Amino acid sequence: MKPTLYLAAGAALAALFWAFPAIDQGAAALFCRDGAGFPWGQDLFARAVYASVPVLENLLYIGLALAVLIRLVPAARRFHARWVAIVYVALSFGLGPGLVTNGLLKNEIGRARPHQTVEFGGTKAFSPPFAPAQQCARNCAFVSGHAAFAFALMTFVFLMKPGTTARRHAGKTVIAFGVLVGIGRMVQGAHWLSDVIFAAWINIAIAWLLYEGLIRRDALAALTRRLKS
Numbered sequence: 001m002k003p004t005l006y007l008a009a010g011a012a013l014a015a016l017f018w019a020f021p022a023i024d025q026g027a028a029a030l031f032c033r034d035g036a037g038f039p040w041g042q043d044l045f046a047r048a049v050y051a052s053v054p055v056l057e058n059l060l061y062i063g064l065a066l067a068v069l070i071r072l073v074p075a076a077r078r079f080h081a082r083w084v085a086i087v088y089v090a091l092s093f094g095l096g097p098g099l100v101t102n103g104l105l106k107n108e109i110g111r112a113r114p115h116q117t118v119e120f121g122g123t124k125a126f127s128p129p130f131a132p133a134q135q136c137a138r139n140c141a142f143v144s145g146h147a148a149f150a151f152a153l154m155t156f157v158f159l160m161k162p163g164t165t166a167r168r169h170a171g172k173t174v175i176a177f178g179v180l181v182g183i184g185r186m187v188q189g190a191h192w193l194s195d196v197i198f199a200a201w202i203n204i205a206i207a208w209l210l211y212e213g214l215i216r217r218d219a220l221a222a223l224t225r226r227l228k229s
Contacts, residue, residue, distance in 0.1 A: 027193035038189030049184030115189030147199035
């Protein structure tokens, strides 16, 4: 992944959604019906997608806890995961879906969800992505928390051997799952298209930056050596 191109793509997308807010509104309108709001929001597809993310979150927490516990058992050495990999996964999800998505953006930007806006039967005003608004106090639309977690699963893809077919397929699978989760939230009138796109852009970037620092450049080992010296 080339950082300059990735950053430029994000800036271009932000400018696009700022200049043409009808993109977000038009995408939301696909799932809205006059007098009925977002009628497919409670269908099996939307509910299943919505419920899948908390299940995966719990599995992640259990997996991290087990990985740490197994590391503490010398007899289970053959099952030990590297400390740097455990730290990488914990930081990627803690910073991406955790701090940046749910701790900062969703609580500070104040963007109303589609079903809350005047255009779709609510009382709030529409605002573009990244624009500070006063339409929501906490747990707001920008960015999608569910999609953020789904796209953050790229963390595990980065841990796979580079250049392999398995890694490419795994990457495509994560992207497809993230898109599915994003569509599921849009169907419910809970998120704009840009909420999903920037959930992907931000959380994949965080996972990649941490991978570059902790795994490829082994910054944790370098820090440990420095502290011991």
